[in-house]
Amino acid sequence: MNDKARLPVGQEAVEKFGWLRAHRFLILRRLSQLFFLSLFLLGPWFGIWWVKGNLSGSLTFGILPLTDPFITVQSMVAGHWPELTALIGAVIVAVAYALIGGRVYCSWVCPINPVTDAAHWAHEKLGMQKGWQPKRGTRLWVLAMVLAVSALTGTIAWEFVNPISMLHRGLIFGMGFAWTFVVAVFLFDVFLSRRGWCGHLCPVGAFYGLLGAKSLLRVSAANRAACDDCMDCFAVCPEMHVITPALRGKDGDTPIILSHDCTNCGRCIDVCAMDVFAFTHRFDATPAPARDDRARSKPTPGASRAA
Structure with missing residues (x-):
């Protein structure tokens, strides 16, 4: 197992970017959920309809x-x-x-x-x-x-x-x-x-x-060549199977996560210290640098960093 995979999930990102940057989409999601819930509760609780x-x-x-x-x-x-x-x-x-x-x-x-x-x-x-x-x-x-x-x-x-x-x-x-x-x-x-x-x-x-199977908003592993196999993205992803085709793709394979199972939660972006992932659109034609043969030959992770 890669030594970095033994570290707590997201620790590298916290040390490199700071806690807020390493949790930005998680924080935004909670604020979004609270916002929508509050809109419906304003009327019954405070009379603001x-x-x-x-x-x-x-x-x-x-x-x-x-x-x-x-x-x-x-x-x-x-x-x-x-x-x-x-x-x-x-x-x-x-x-x-x-x-x-x-x-x-x-x-x-x-x-x-x-x-x-x-x-x-x-x-x-x-x-x-x-x-x-x-x-x-x-x-x-x-x-x-x-x-x-x-x-x-x-x-x-x-x-x-x-x-x-x-x-x-x-x-x-x-x-x-x-x-x-x-x-x-x-x-x-x-x-x-x-x-x-x-x-x-x-x-x-x-x-x-x-x-949303053909939706525009997508997450891309555009910088997958920089992946250091820390497995943090797999650990936090609620649908980890969607990452593999984009991150472990062969030369010429799209780095964009196209599976409709992806929730666009952004946690893979948060925890990646190597800035592999980013939000984009499904028609983004920017090619992703290919990973080397050693990295592509690694088995799909899933057990080493439990999600």
């Missing part, structure tokens, strides 16, 4: 409708055609995420993300094994099942068990039974499956991943 509704559907300043397209699709397959305002809101949200990256929702907006990140931190601190790891396509099957149940029952099926909606409602009206679902997600990721909920089961993430 800039935004009415929740992440499923809202009206901003009494003018701008925003609707979760996943909710809209469930409603349509259930046989309930949404009103025009809801359809317009769904189109606005769908276009936005199709352009910037569907799973940006997962890492920059979803209030469950801090819960699963905390679960991952606890999982690592407890020294737990990665546990049960369903195939990556499992969440697509869950997505298909949700739509099938909606069609068969005539309901928006996922909303009965959606921990995102329950967390929102719980913060407004008091958690009550909603805590059960949020705590269940946390315990599942800690004890049963490392990064299991967001990475393998959540149909919302699966839906937004498909929605």
Whole structure:
């Protein structure tokens, strides 16, 4: 194992750039999640109704409708055609995420993300094994099942068990039974499956991943020739399989992470002391310098620095 892989994750970046620079996108993500959550809580908590509704559907300043397209699709397959305002809101949200990256929702907006990140931190601190790891396509099957149940029952099926909606409602009206679902997600990721909920089961993430499959915003390993095999990017990435093709690519392979599983969380950029990664767009034609044969011959990491 590379000696640098034995160091705490991100230590090199902290020593080289400072703590804030080595956590900038993590901090921005938390501020983003807090911002969106606060917008919905201003009304119920303080009587400031800039935004009415929740992440499923809202009206901003009494003018701008925003609707979760996943909710809209469930409603349509259930046989309930949404009103025009809801359809317009769904189109606005769908276009936005199709352009910037569907799973940006997962890492920059979803209030469950801090819960699963905390679960991952606890999982690592407890020294737990990665546990049960369903195939990556499992969440697509869950997505298909949700739509099938909606069609068969005539309901928006996922909303009965959606921990995102329950967390929102719980913060407004008091958690009550909603805590059960949020705590269940946390315990599942800690004890049963490392990064299991967001990475393998959540149909919302699966839906937004498909929605943003051709999105413009991408992370690129543009400076992959400088990689020193510290493995920190693999350790922090919630979808580590997306890194390998870009970072370990052969001469001529694109350095851009094109997988729709990527959440554009930016943590690989944060922790890389060699500045290998950067945000770019999917049409960035800048060629990446090739890694040497020794580096390309190394096996794909995954076990040496547990994510």
